[in-house]
Every structure is written in C-alpha cells, then in structure tokens.
Amino acid sequence: MERNQMRRQLALMRQSFFDQGFLDEQFIQLEELQDDANPNFVEEVVTLYYRDSSRLILNIDQALERNPLDFNKLDNYMHQFKGSSTSIGAKKVKAECTQFREYCKAGNSEGCMRTFQQLKKEYAILKRKLEAYFQQARQAGPLETACRSRN
Amino acid sequence: MGAEVDHVSLMGMSGGSAEGNDRSEGQRFSCKNKLTALVVDNGAVCRAIQTALLRSYGVETEAVETGEAAVQLIASGATFNLIIIEMLLPVLNGPETARQIRAMGAQSKILGISAFFDERHQQEFLAAGADRFIEKPLSPEIVIPIIWELDN
Numbered sequence: 178m179e180r181n182q183m184r185r186q187l188a189l190m191r192q193s194f195f196d197q198g199f200l201d202e203q204f205i206q207l208e209e210l211q212d213d214a215n216p217n218f219v220e221e222v223v224t225l226y227y228r229d230s231s232r233l234i235l236n237i238d239q240a241l242e243r244n245p246l247d248f249n250k251l252d253n254y255m256h257q258f259k260g261s262s263t264s265i266g267a268k269k270v271k272a273e274c275t276q277f278r279e280y281c282k283a284g285n286s287e288g289c290m291r292t293f294q295q296l297k298k299e300y301a302i303l304k305r306k307l308e309a310y311f312q313q314a315r316q317a318g319p320l321e322t323a324c325r326s327r328n
Numbered sequence: 329m330g331a332e333v334d335h336v337s338l339m340g341m342s343g344g345s346a347e348g349n350d351r352s353e354g355q356r357f358s359c360k361n362k363l364t365a366l367v368v369d370n371g372a373v374c375r376a377i378q379t380a381l382l383r384s385y386g387v388e389t390e391a392v393e394t395g396e397a398a399v400q401l402i403a404s405g406a407t408f409n410l411i412i413i414e415m416l417l418p419v420l421n422g423p424e425t426a427r428q429i430r431a432m433g434a435q436s437k438i439l440g441i442s443a444f445f446d447e448r449h450q451q452e453f454l455a456a457g458a459d460r461f462i463e464k465p466l467s468p469e470i471v472i473p474i475i476w477e478l479d480n
Binding site for chain 1: 369370371372373374376377378380381384414415416442443444464465466467468
C-alpha cells in the first residue's frame with residue numbers, strides 16, 4: 178500500500194480513538210513528549226503500561242476470589258491501575274476504575290466483580306487497537322515531522 | 329499548517345483538542361535556571377511519564393520507587409527544587425515521606441499526587457508539609473506555572 182495512503186489511514190485510526198472515547202488528551206501529552214531523543218516514547222510507555230497492568234489484573238482477579246473481599250486491598254490495587262491508566266489517557270479504562278472504586282467504598286462485592294469484568298474488556302479492546310496502531314505506524318515508516326523546538 | 333505547526337502528533341497531525349497553550353508560540357516552554365526535581369512513585373508508568381514531562385521543560389529529574397529511597401537520597405545531601413510524591417506508597421506512604429523530608433530541613437516545593445482526589449489524603453499531605461495536592465495526571469497546566477514560579 179502506498180505510504181501516503183498508509184499514513185492517512187493511520188491518522189484516521191488515531192482520530193477514531195479520540196472520537197470513540199478510547200483515548201483522551203493525556204495521550205496527546207505522551208505524543209508531545211516524543212522527539213528525536215525519545216523517538217519511541219509513546220509505544221514504550223504503552224508497552225510498559227500493559228506489562229505492569231497485567232500483573233495488577235492478576236492480583237485483582239485473585240483478590241476478587243477471596244471471601245469476604247478485602248476492599249481496602251482492592252482499593253489500593255485500583256489506585257495504581259487508575260493512576261497508570263489515567264497517565265496514558267486510557268479514557269474508558271479509567272472510567273471503569275473510578276466505578277470500581279465507588280463499589281469498593283460502598284462494600285459492594287457484586288458491583289466490584291461486574292465492573293472488573295467490564296474493565297478487563299475495555300482494557301483488552303484498547304490493547305488490540307493500540308497494538309494494531311503501532312504496528313501500522315512502523316509499516317508506514319517515520320514521517321518528517323516538525324519536531325517541537327527546544328530552547 | 330506548515331512546517332511551523334506548533335504541536336505535532338506522532339503522525340504529523342496537529343494534536344486534537346489539546347488544551348494548554350504552552351506551545352502556542354511554536355516552542356516548548358523551558359526553564360531558564362537549572363532546576364531539579366524528584367519523582368517518587370511506585371508505578372513505573374507514572375514515574376516514566378512524570379519524569380519525561382519535567383525533563384521536557386528542562387528540569388533535571390530523578391525518579392525513585394519508594395518513600396524510603398527518597399528520604400535516603402535527601403539525607404545523603406541531594407537537594408531538589410520540586411518533589412512529587414505519590415500518596416499510596418508502600419511502607420513509607422506519601423505524607424510520611426513528605427514529613428521526613430521536611431524534618432530534614434528541605435525547602436523544596438512538595439506536590440502530593442494521587443490517582444483519586446481525596447480530601448482526607450489532601451489534608452494528610454498538607455499537614456505533613458506538602459505545598460499542594462493534585463489528582464493524576466501531572467499535566468502541563470499544573471506543572472508549567474510551578475516551574476515558572478521556581479524559575480523566577
């Protein structure tokens with residue numbers, strides 16, 4: 178496929194992430210931190226996010242199997258999850274984290290479990306989208322972008 | 329939009345509806361003096377992003393994973409203009425870390441930060457000597473005025 182066409186498709190893909198509410202402006206902040214010194218910053222941070230979060234998800238899954246639930250522990254796990262999700266701009270995931278925490282505070286086990294299933298879904302969807310995006314970006318090749326000037 | 333486009337996304341398109349016109353003149357804000365910062369966060373993602381953000385403004389930034397490490401660093405003589413501390417650190421939590429840092433006489437600007445805004449946590453942090461408490465993410469809107477203030 179012709180390069181320019183690839184890049185157009187990529188730009189559309191990217192825009193759809195924002196339009197459909199998967200990502201928010203925090204993701205743009207990450208993009209703006211990418212430059213010659215850090216040419217793969219966004220992909221690196223996102224990769225780090227998925228690596229870190231997979232561990233958290235495992236911990237939360239295990240914690241949700243306990244009876245009764247340790248809401249304090251769950252809250253702490255969710256705290257870290259929300260922190261990193263917020264930081265990469267994962268809008269839908271972040272919303273589920275907030276919802277989860279509300280159920281924690283209310284001591285609502287069923288709510289927690291339901292929300293966590295939803296959270297994992299959103300998380301997986303975003304992961305697939307971003308993986309596809311970065312893969313296509315690599316195929317499209319680097320653009321001669323106007324790098325932000327540094328003083 | 330030509331080559332002088334102010335902020336450029338990964339694929340060369342102007343970034344969506346980003347607020348914060350710190351780059352509206354086509355240049356990224358950068359501090360004049362040598363400023364230093366310390367990021368204290370047990371999450372690798374947050375550490376990486378906060379560090380990169382501060383460095384992008386010319387602030388020499390270090391990051392540690394724990395409150396204990398932060399305290400040790402400062403006890404060994406390191407000084408920082410700005411210290412950003414996550415609330416829920418294991419062992420030595422955010423406010424306790426801030427308290428110990430203040431107890432050593434550090435004059436740094438201390439920012440407590442957390443994934444969720446919680447008035448209780450805010451009070452804890454401020455009582456421990458932090459200057460401010462904010463909810464993540466650490467954004468340019470928050471950080472640029474602080475850097476500017478420290479710079480002048």
